[in-house]
Amino acid sequence: MSFVRLGRAVVRVGNAYSLRTRLRPPVASSLTWTQQGFSRSKSSTSDYDTTLFIPVPIKTVNNADDINVGFELTGEPLEKSEVLKALNRFYKRKEIQTLGAENGLDNHLFHQGFLSFRKWIVESDVLPPEVHIMLSDILRGSGHVDDIFPYFM
Secondary structure (H helix, E strand, O other): OOOEEEEEEEEEEOOOOHHHHHHOOOOOOOOOEOOOEEEEHHHOOOOOOOHHOOOOOOOOOOOOOOOHHHHHHHOOOOHHHHHHHHHHHHHHOHHHHHHHHHHHHHHHHHHHHHHHHHHHHHHHOOHHHHHHHHHHHHHHHHOOOOHHHHOOO
């Protein structure tokens, strides 16, 4: 006989039937009962079809009048090949995929969002200054690829 803490209540695990009838999970399909307590299933986002969501392309406006403030502050242009390598390292990190899942992105949405984000970064001649500075820091080694996540979201 053991006890499990669920929120404010301490419940006895010995009688799983009574525990299940007293505590109903908020979403029955995403939570399952185990000996350790309720656990979230890996396919909790299977309740809806995410293939229906298509990222909206961001229009890149490249005017001759635009001033590249990020370039002026960092003093160097971004090498697109190095930026692509950094973006691929960002995409492959398990921690970033977990963060995306915590923010409601399943694998399909995460992939589609990344493709759109990468296309925007590569096709833009002039990036917003904060994005240019952040990417420049990553390429110089003073930043980490995880710093991309807020701009990705």
